[in-house]
Amino acid sequence: MTIGNYLREFHDLPVFEFPAPGGKAAAAELPDPAAVAWRLSAATYAEPGDEHWEDLFPRFVDAVDTAKVRAVVVGGWDEAFENSSAAIVEALVAAKDRLPALEAVFLGDMLSEDCEISWIMQSDVTPLLAAYPGLRTLAVRGASGLEFPPVRHEGLRRLVVQTGGLPADVVRSIGACDFPALEHLELWLGRDDYGNDTTPADLEPILSGTRLPALRYLGLRNSDAQDEVVAAVASAPVVARLETLDLSMGELTDQGAEALLAGQPLTHLKRLDLSHHFLSDETAERVTAALAPHGVAVDVSDRQVPHEYNGERYRYTAVGE
Structure with a gap:
């Protein structure tokens, strides 16, 4: 796509x-x-x-x-x-x-x-x-x-970086910025073959939320390592203040969803976006059943099926090259 x-x-x-x-x-x-x-x-x-x-x-x-x-x-x-x-x-x-x-x-x-x-x-x-x-x-x-060398900006409210592969040094630099008014942070992490080498450790300054006191939307999207990203998010301090958690467009599997369900409560969210995923129907239903009764709008649309080639199964992000 x-x-x-x-x-x-x-x-x-x-x-x-x-x-x-x-x-x-x-x-x-x-x-x-x-x-x-x-x-x-x-x-x-x-x-x-x-x-x-x-x-x-x-x-x-x-x-x-x-x-x-x-x-x-x-x-x-x-x-x-x-x-x-x-x-x-x-x-x-x-x-x-x-x-x-x-x-x-x-x-x-x-x-x-x-x-x-x-x-x-x-x-x-x-x-x-x-x-x-x-x-x-x-x-x-x-x-x-x-x-994106670290800066401070008093008024920025939305920062969006859309990529097919976001290098870890850029992620770390954004995490080192001071954005006291930032409400919306959206990073398309992408694929390793297009430059994504970001690890959960690189995301830690963002996930701690220390420099992002006003954050209400966090989007860590389009990752070929979405299970690892989701596992890190599951225990991240910043999640407690969010209204929207967007983990869409990536290669999320049941493993990542299980980590999310086993992590901190998400019932305070207004929206959880997992669209474009590789979840089983059963796991997608479990996520929805756990949160929807609490008023959380859960998006598990756009289910993908891995491609099979020479006995191997291949998953893909929504946006690559």
């Missing part, structure tokens, strides 16, 4: 594609700058005459009253599989005085035909946090070259 659609909504705003230069689309009336999330995207396989992102962004700044812009979605950029997002981060940082109301940034809204998620070349994205103290949401797709 891959990501099937570009973002249609971001930061509770509909996504609006900033039109290409020339033609009917460019002449169309632009929406209220504060009423949409502005998608700024260029071709990832640019041909002669195509506008590059570095030219698109100044045109956007000149055409829109950016003092009112609340959300920006960065789509593709030329050869995103070779060229990192560093120049885009730099451009956004340099424009901080032109974007005083900016609250949300999504970096890398691309589909597989633009650039496979594990090929997207990212960079150090934390200058965005330093430049925008009013930022509330930061989302990144792709982990190649991604850096």
Whole structure:
């Protein structure tokens, strides 16, 4: 499975594609700058005459009253599989005085035909946090070259990192950040053959919750080692303050679910998401029966069946390459 659609909504705003230069689309009336999330995207396989992102962004700044812009979605950029997002981060940082109301940034809204998620070349994205103290949401797709040196940000409420394979050093760095207002942390851990080498020990600073006093949603998703992740979560101190625990999209088996059932009580949760899993029907029913009577919305949809090849059984995450 891959990501099937570009973002249609971001930061509770509909996504609006900033039109290409020339033609009917460019002449169309632009929406209220504060009423949409502005998608700024260029071709990832640019041909002669195509506008590059570095030219698109100044045109956007000149055409829109950016003092009112609340959300920006960065789509593709030329050869995103070779060229990192560093120049885009730099451009956004340099424009901080032109974007005083900016609250949300999504970096890398691309589909597989633009650039496979594990090929997207990212960079150090934390200058965005330093430049925008009013930022509330930061989302990144792709982990190649991604850096996240430990920072403190007083206002960030949502951090999302979507990958086919998230390196342990990035996980540890995020765990070392101080985000006192963070309510939503979502990490797609991915597969070892695409860079995921995260262990439960690497997750411990997150699972302790020490630097995340406001956390209400924790998503540790899309992991090929989901049983190990779930076993660590089962006794994690941070779980007691959560409303939503999202362990979806991974290779969860009965072993992981049994560890979850044997761990700390989860009856305080509003939602437990285990969708895209490899649970037996019996175990899925046991999880639901243990929690649903307490008002927990349990999602055990999208049951998967291992592939068999040469006598071996293979499981898969929802998003890989």
